Amino acid sequence: MADTFRLTLAQLNPTVGAIAANAAKARAVWDQAKAAGADMAALTEMFITGYQTQDLILKPAFVADAMAAVEALARDCADGPALGIGGPLLREGRLYNGYYVLQGGRVAATVLKHHLPNDGVFDEKRLFTPADVHGPYVVNGVRIGTPICEDSWHPDVAETLAETGAEILLVPNGSPYHRGKPNLRLNLMVARVVETGLPLVYLNMTGGQDDQVFDGCSMVLNPGGHLAVQMPQFEDCVTHVDFTRGPEGWVAAKGMLAPVPPVAEADYHAMTVGLRDYLGKSGFSKVVLGLSGGIDSALVATIAADALGPENVHCVMLPSRFTSAHSLEDAADCAGRLGCRLDTIPISGPQEAVGEALGPLFAGTEPGITEENIQSRLRGLLLMALSNKFGAMLLTTGNKSEVAVGYCTIYGDMNGGYNPIKDLWKTRVFDTCRWRNETHRPWMKGPTGEVIPPRIIDKPPSAELRDNQKDEDSLPPYPVLDAILEGLVEKELSVAEIVAQGHDLATVKRVEGLLYTSEWKRFQSAPGVRLTQKAFWLDRRYPMVMRWRDQSGA
Incomplete structure (x- = not known):
């Protein structure tokens, strides 16, 4: 039984729909992993198609092209390390968000996403079928469990993988940035490590797609929640992580520790x-x-x-x-x-x-x-x-x-x-x-x-x-306006709650009216970078014509 395991991690920037170009990036990572003597190279969630695909993934020809590209990668990467790559999987007429493990010229294992996010910018329940929780797969004698993105935000998938023999958790992600997201991820992943006692690799993609920006910030946590590797935020990066088996299980060697920048x-x-x-x-x-x-x-x-x-x-x-x-x-x-x-x-x-x-x-x-x-x-x-x-x-x-x-x-x-x-x-x-x-x-x-x-x-x-x-001839001073808007938009506070913070009732009601009557303008506005969890587009979907107003402060 092997006592060392080298894993090549790639946080890269795929392009939605550029299947051949994404496959070429994956092949280049595999080449680097092979040259480094790695046991496995890992890429992120839905890497072969890019992410998020939205309703493009419902087009059968697109899914067929993506799956064919994965099969071709398997044949092309036969002699060397295993390759993990995210992509769609069609099985018995049902479409899944999957993770393929390629080794020896074939698809050696597949993992299917169990928890499908359906909030904020995510709408996966209308696109994919939720799958049963999978057990671990084996790469060069090491049992690896792979909760796909949202699966790691809940305890059940990681716990099931630990109970069925997983030794290392590898979490491929398509996790877009919003303010405070790095700390949120870290706290959740530490919880999974503490619950299972297993080392965990959190691997996230980079790059912009429409309004969303994927910020990388991938990390490796050892048992106890100790940080072994921190990859840079927003930047493409490939690194090799060495795991060693000891009396208490697998531990990752210390690697790069890129600082996470302030907001x-x-x-x-x-x-x-x-x-x-x-x-x-x-x-x-x-x-x-x-x-x-x-x-x-x-x-x-x-x-x-x-x-x-x-x-x-x-x-x-x-x-x-x-x-x-x-x-x-x-x-x-x-x-x-x-x-x-x-x-x-x-x-x-x-x-x-x-x-x-x-x-x-x-x-x-x-x-x-x-x-x-x-x-x-x-x-x-x-x-x-x-x-x-x-x-x-x-x-x-x-x-x-x-x-x-x-x-x-x-x-x-x-x-x-x-x-x-x-x-x-x-x-x-x-x-x-x-x-x-x-x-x-x-x-x-x-x-x-x-x-x-x-x-x-x-x-x-x-x-x-x-x-x-x-x-200020037309609007309240910006510090006042922004405080009211943050309450209405980002915190979903009532008028009464905002007035209780010290704001004038008439001013709050006026701002509320302007906010609701401007929805039609926002519907026609240009897309822009999402920085918060209440950006104007997918995060916050209000009717353009709407007569309700909050009377709580009256």
């Missing part, structure tokens, strides 16, 4: 990866955005520069007669600090033309929000024209606070293919800008130093659609 850095890295992969996996390599001289567009430009390189970020200033001189100066200063191209397209001429065209119909009315929105929509039109002409994706720049209350113009500043800061409250926008000015990491492609001018951070926010306009 400010994790959020920023998530936004950068999410944007980079959404563009790259969509076939785009450059972006265009309106740089207004305000803080939101400055942060989006900085994220884009860090994700793609400043040379691939085209900033456009679109001034009207309401645009202040300091906004022009600040936009130029920001673009210069980042090293991005900046062009200026005044909208006064198009605005006058639209005013003239609508003049006969608007006669006898007073100028107001309609005329303000025309400015925003003209900017959206011109930016989309640049996007179409030069093949650069237009980024929209609305923060979560604005998106929540509809303080944005549909078909205007909401135009765009992606929004990196969609799940970032305005107060966090300020904090993030200050953090980025003080911080630079090797994965950032933008320049070091104070890239966002301090004046942009310090000045009162304004849409500049009328004379002397300030955001």
Whole structure:
């Protein structure tokens, strides 16, 4: 009986639907494992198809292609270590979320997911069939138990595997990031280790898929819950872990211990990866955005520069007669600090033309929000024209606070293919800008130093659609607004509970009304990076037309 076992762990970034490319990544990992003398190489949940597939997995031809690719991998990786890889499995007309163990030129074992998540961004119960709990499989004399992702969030699967002879737990995951997720995972996995007495390998994928970002952060825990290996967050990584059998069972040797960054850095890295992969996996390599001289567009430009390189970020200033001189100066200063191209397209001429065209119909009315929105929509039109002409994706720049209350113009500043800061409250926008000015990491492609001018951070926010306009003319101060919105959206608090925190009842009711009546705008908004468990899309699904209001605070 072997007393050592080498396991090669790969936290990598598959692409949904790129089955051949994902298989090639798996083969490259197997090659590395073979060269290192490993007993097994392991990849993550649903790696062959990418994750999440959503309803693409219901297409029979797609499942057939994925299963055929796994069979081909088995034949191609016959002479060397076992290979574990996640993928769909169709058996007797039922579709499962499976994990294949390939060895000796064939599929030597399969494990099927038991617990199917059906909350937040997950909807697996409508896609897959839940399977009975499997026992362990054997690789080179070692009995390995594999709870697939959600199976490790509950005690029953791991306990059953331990009772049926598993010696090491290998948990392949497709676990997307949200704020606080690394600590949540660690606590749950420590619980599984303590319950079973077995070492546990938590292996997670990396990369962005639509709104979700998978952050890796894979780890190996020894009995007692002691951390032996910590792989980096958000970064692709392959490492070899050596297990040794002793009197008390298997123990993993100490390996890499990458630090888990604090929330400010994790959020920023998530936004950068999410944007980079959404563009790259969509076939785009450059972006265009309106740089207004305000803080939101400055942060989006900085994220884009860090994700793609400043040379691939085209900033456009679109001034009207309401645009202040300091906004022009600040936009130029920001673009210069980042090293991005900046062009200026005044909208006064198009605005006058639209005013003239609508003049006969608007006669006898007073100028107001309609005329303000025309400015925003003209900017959206011109930016989309640049996007179409030069093949650069237009980024929209609305923060979560604005998106929540509809303080944005549909078909205007909401135009765009992606929004990196969609799940970032305005107060966090300020904090993030200050953090980025003080911080630079090797994965950032933008320049070091104070890239966002301090004046942009310090000045009162304004849409500049009328004379002397300030955001606080239309909204409560952002610290107040964000506190109320966090209560309503992220904590699902009642109006009475928020008022009990010290907020004015009329203000809370007004914010509640704005939140609910803006659902139709969010339904049409660009996707953006998910940072919380209540992001606006899959996490929070509200009707667009809805008449209920909370009367608890009245």
